[in-house]
Amino acid sequence: MTKLAVLGGVPMRDAKANPWPQWPVWDEKEEKALIEVLNSGVWSYNGPKEAEFNKAFSEYCGVKYSISAANGTVTLQMALEACGIGVGDEVILPGMTWQATAATIADVNATPVMVDICDDTWCIDPKEIEKEITPRTKAIIPVHLYGSFCDMDEILRIAKEHNLYVIEDCAHKHGGEWDGKKAGSIGDIGSFSFQLSKGLTAGEGGVVTTNNFELAERLDALRNCGRRPIGLAGDDDVDKGAGVYSDQGNFCQSGNFRITEFQAAILVEGLKRLPAQNENRDKNGMHLNSLLAELPGVTPMRRDAKETKEAYFNFAFRYNKDEFKSLSIEKFREALTAEIGIQATASYEPLNNCNLYVPLTKPARHKLNDQYWSEIDPSRFNLPVCDRIYKEESVCIHHKVLMGTTADMDMVAASIQKIYDNAEALI
Numbered sequence: 001m002t003k004l005a006v007l008g009g010v011p012m013r014d015a016k017a018n019p020w021p022q023w024p025v026w027d028e029k030e031e032k033a034l035i036e037v038l039n040s041g042v043w044s045y046n047g048p049k050e051a052e053f054n055k056a057f058s059e060y061c062g063v064k065y066s067i068s069a070a071n072g073t074v075t076l077q078m079a080l081e082a083c084g085i086g087v088g089d090e091v092i093l094p095g096m097t098w099q100a101t102a103a104t105i106a107d108v109n110a111t112p113v114m115v116d117i118c119d120d121t122w123c124i125d126p127k128e129i130e131k132e133i134t135p136r137t138k139a140i141i142p143v144h145l146y147g148s149f150c151d152m153d154e155i156l157r158i159a160k161e162h163n164l165y166v167i168e169d170c171a172h173k174h175g176g177e178w179d180g181k182k183a184g185s186i187g188d189i190g191s192f193s194f195q196l197s198k199g200l201t202a203g204e205g206g207v208v209t210t211n212n213f214e215l216a217e218r219l220d221a222l223r224n225c226g227r228r229p230i231g232l233a234g235d236d237d238v239d240k241g242a243g244v245y246s247d248q249g250n251f252c253q254s255g256n257f258r259i260t261e262f263q264a265a266i267l268v269e270g271l272k273r274l275p276a277q278n279e280n281r282d283k284n285g286m287h288l289n290s291l292l293a294e295l296p297g298v299t300p301m302r303r304d305a306k307e308t309k310e311a312y313f314n315f316a317f318r319y320n321k322d323e324f325k326s327l328s329i330e331k332f333r334e335a336l337t338a339e340i341g342i343q344a345t346a347s348y349e350p351l352n353n354c355n356l357y358v359p360l361t362k363p364a365r366h367k368l369n370d371q372y373w374s375e376i377d378p379s380r381f382n383l384p385v386c387d388r389i390y391k392e393e394s395v396c397i398h399h400k401v402l403m404g405t406t407a408d409m410d411m412v413a414a415s416i417q418k419i420y421d422n423a424e425a426l427i
């Protein structure tokens with residue numbers, strides 16, 4: 001028997017001597033761009049780097065409009081408000097996502113309706129969406145979680161049938177493609193996060209994408225204290241009057257959700273690297289998944305034939321304790337972390353019982369009336385698949401695990417085999 005690293009044995013990878021690729025990635029191009037912004041004195045407010053990034057991101061995603069903002073939480077809020085969603089409305093979202101997807105719905109005074117996920121992708125289950133549609137439903141927020149893609153064909157079909165908006169939460173999906181279309185170009189609006197751990201980052205930041213001029217105009221105003229748009233890159237909006245604003249008053253009420261020029265400068269450079277990074281992560285992800293498929297006790301995530309390009313926030317897979325000599329998932333994750341030298345974690349906590357999603361702690365904001373108060377109680381939702389995945393099956397590793405070589409993927413798979421072979425020592 002070989003001694004497992006978690007028990008003091010030699011790890012499969014000595015991450016100190018042989019570190020994983022670093023995240024985030026930058027070099028002298030970012031340094032130069034940041035100094036340029038510094039010396040220009042234009043540090044925010046519709047600056048040239050922001051315009052350059054918006055244009056480049058639109059081209060990359062194949063959309064007409066990209067509007068950058070402070071982070072991927074306010075972009076969700078802007079998306080909901082641009083769709084006119086508020087009091088009395090219901091929005092359907094998956095029960096497994098980051099808290100912001102639900103919290104922003106409550107923040108615009110609408111009701112988050114959480115539904116269960118597919119156990120092989122951990123993305124929203126279209127069949128569950130259909131069960132929850134009522135005359136009050138206004139939108140669906142599919143979240144392309146970790147490395148998976150939501151079934152956008154089914155979601156668009158349902159949305160069309162019931163006349164609903166589709167707001168894609170693409171915080172994990174920069175550059176992923178469904179049937180040749182980029183995430184964020186498929187629904188009415190795409191919302192992205194550029195927080196530090198994400199596949200494209202400026203430390204913090206976000207962007208919304210759309211092909212719809214009216215939505216773009218509202219989104220642009222919403223990020224900028226409600227001011228009329230000055231000119232949305234990449235379209236004939238000037239002809240539609242968007243450039244004319246000063247004598248028409250504010251477009252709508254809103255706050256300041258603007259991005260800074262420093263963030264935009266970093267994003268301009270990061271976006272140039274993204275296609276090659278994604279290609280490498282996709283290639284390594286496919287290789288690692290093919291190895292997982294051959295191992296006992298673990299199952300790769302299902303990749304739909306329509307996922308023409310994968311993009312990752314985390315590399316995720318499923319664990320089966322029963323096939324793994326009854327070793328608890330917590331011990332498995334701990335052992336894997338020790339072998340590979342990078343943290344293996346659980347998925348997001350289901351939102352019906354999540355430490356970070358607690359709307360009932362804020363009565364001053366959310367207690368609009370007794371009915372609303374009980375509607376936003378997360379514990380009223382039943383999410384058995386989310387619960388099972390979170391507690392029993394989920395293993396997630398940050399996407400930098402996919403930024404190395406084929407040999408690194410072989411080592412991750414060999415680490416799982418090593419834990420399997422030596423599981424008794426942990427039980």
Ligand SMILES: Cc1ncc(COP(=O)(O)O)c(C=O)c1O
Nearest residue numbers: 071072073098100171193194195
């Ligand atoms: C699925 C999802 N949506 C939204 C967000 C919010 O993005 P941000 O952290 O930039 O506000 C995140 C961030 O983790 C996320 O994972």
